[in-house]
Amino acid sequence: MFEKSYDVAVCGGGIAGAAAALAAARRGQKTALIEKTIFTGGLATAGLIYIYLPLCDGNGTQVTFGITEELLLASLKYGPGNVPEWQKGRSAEEAKRYRVTFSPASFIIALDELLANAGVDIWFDTLICAANVQDGRLAAVEVENKSGRGRIAAKCFVDATGDADIAHQAGLVCPASQNALACWVMEYSNGAHWRLDDSIEHISIHASGSSWDSKRGPSGIDGTEVSNFILDGRTKYRERLVKEYASGKKDRKTLFPLTLPSMAQFRTTRHIPAQYKLKDGQDWTHFDDSIGLAADWRKPGFVWEIPYCSMLPAGLKNLVAAGRCTAAEEDAWEVTRVIPTAALTGEAAGTAAALAAASGVSPDDIPVATLQDALRKAGNKIHFDEVGLAAKR
Ligand SMILES: Cc1cc2nc3c(=O)[nH]c(=O)nc-3n(C[C@H](O)[C@H](O)[C@H](O)COP(=O)(O)OP(=O)(O)OC[C@H]3O[C@@H](n4cnc5c(N)ncnc54)[C@H](O)[C@@H]3O)c2cc1C
Numbered sequence: 121m122f123e124k125s126y127d128v129a130v131c132g133g134g135i136a137g138a139a140a141a142l143a144a145a146r147r148g149q150k151t152a153l154i155e156k157t158i159f160t161g162g163l164a165t166a167g168l169i170y171i172y173l174p175l176c177d178g179n180g181t182q183v184t185f186g187i188t189e190e191l192l193l194a195s196l197k198y199g200p201g202n203v204p205e206w207q208k209g210r211s212a213e214e215a216k217r218y219r220v221t222f223s224p225a226s227f228i229i230a231l232d233e234l235l236a237n238a239g240v241d242i243w244f245d246t247l248i249c250a251a252n253v254q255d256g257r258l259a260a261v262e263v264e265n266k267s268g269r270g271r272i273a274a275k276c277f278v279d280a281t282g283d284a285d286i287a288h289q290a291g292l293v294c295p296a297s298q299n300a301l302a303c304w305v306m307e308y309s310n311g312a313h314w315r316l317d318d319s320i321e322h323i324s325i326h327a328s329g330s331s332w333d334s335k336r337g338p339s340g341i342d343g344t345e346v347s348n349f350i351l352d353g354r355t356k357y358r359e360r361l362v363k364e365y366a367s368g369k370k371d372r373k374t375l376f377p378l379t380l381p382s383m384a385q386f387r388t389t390r391h392i393p394a395q396y397k398l399k400d401g402q403d404w405t406h407f408d409d410s411i412g413l414a415a416d417w418r419k420p421g422f423v424w425e426i427p428y429c430s431m432l433p434a435g436l437k438n439l440v441a442a443g444r445c446t447a448a449e450e451d452a453w454e455v456t457r458v459i460p461t462a463a464l465t466g467e468a469a470g471t472a473a474a475l476a477a478a479s480g481v482s483p484d485d486i487p488v489a490t491l492q493d494a495l496r497k498a499g500n501k502i503h504f505d506e507v508g509l510a511a512k513r
Pocket residue numbers: 131132133134135136137154155156157159160161162163164169170171172173246247248249280281282283285302303304384385386387442443444445457458459460462
């Protein structure tokens with residue numbers, strides 16, 4: 121077993137993990153980012169989910185700032201997308217809000233650059249396979265990579281695995297949900313109606329009418345189910361090609377896959393058993409412990425404060441969660457699971473972990489006002505009134 125030690129160890133290098141690692145390292149903490157694939161960005165890049173959903177409320181007011189906005193702009197730095205004109209007041213059209221479409225590969229290149237500049241120690245191709253808990257505190261994670269098996273200790277950890285793997289490995293009972301089949305593919309399509317550039321289409325396969333619906337589909341936490349989910353998605357995509365070729369309108373030179381997702385496209389798997397779960401109907405609710413604001417991407421005029429306690433696992437010290445494994449359900453989950461909110465909770469988790477590591481306490485012991493002040497200083501807005509809006513509940 122090799123041994124390493126950090127101030128902050130961020131587990132999982134998706135959008136939430138990247139934001140957390142940036143926030144922690146920029147606060148001067150020795151920070152590791154541990155990722156089982158060879159990409160940063162998770163579902164947004166390896167998973168080919170190329171739409172950075174809105175940072176504005178749909179009525180012309182920007183609600184999310186900080187690293188969330190920095191990453192949105194970074195996603196375009198080495199690619200062809202543009203920021204639409206979104207400031208002109210109410211727009212029911214999601215595509216005209218402050219959101220962008222990006223090339224996943226371009227975003228990876230930009231994330232690599234940002235993380236290197238911040239001094240984050242990145243561990244690619246490294247699977248976290250166990251968590252060591254001592255006296256109710258997460259003390260280390262066990263990893264496996266080409267060097268063999270190792271133990272990474274840290275003063276504080278962030279669970280940004282999307283699947284609450286760390287909370288689960290630490291022995292917490294994590295609620296799980298189910299998924300509809302999804303298979304987003306980048307394909308070459310000569311004459312495509314929607315394009316990333318002149319010839320690359322993004323295709324999304326859904327399984328309407330099949331057994332893969334969100335009530336009966338897999339939870340994504342069983343090995344066999346994960347393999348079947350991936351194979352079923354690819355089979356449906358292959359059937360589409362066969363059908364298109366048989367129609368005579370397209371052939372293998374005018375329609376073919378360019379890139380397949382290298383991550384299973386589960387919208388939800390496990391989340392942490394948090395001190396508090398954000399619920400349906402809690403848009404426009406003031407939370408004293410808010411870490412920032414997120415807009416509902418599906419409809420204008422719905423804004424949420426995200427409470428810090430929905431990121432803190434009950435029954436385990438030294439761990440804070442970020443991204444899609446934070447605790448939320450139904451409408452609230454639709455808001456917390458997407459890319460901008462993953463970045464928002466990532467920045468908050470990384471900041472909390474850095475503050476906790478610097479003062480030798482657990483993230484649930486830092487005063488929430490200290491965390492909020494640190495986030496404000498980094499450019500974030502915490503409550504509705506800070507962007508000129510008002511709580512309704
Ligand atoms: C089909 C589909 C469509 C979607 N559409 C949109 C959309 O249009 N716009 C939008 O904003 N959002 C969309 N989303 C949601 C969004 O893509 C994700 O929820 C968001 O990117 C999650 O980010 P995350 O960092 O929390 O998790 P993830 O992206 O899941 O990142 C977790 C990371 O942790 C790593 N990891 C996991 N376990 C381990 C381990 N044990 N050891 C080491 N590393 C580990 C993974 O490899 C991954 O890189 C969609 C999701 C799906 C599935």
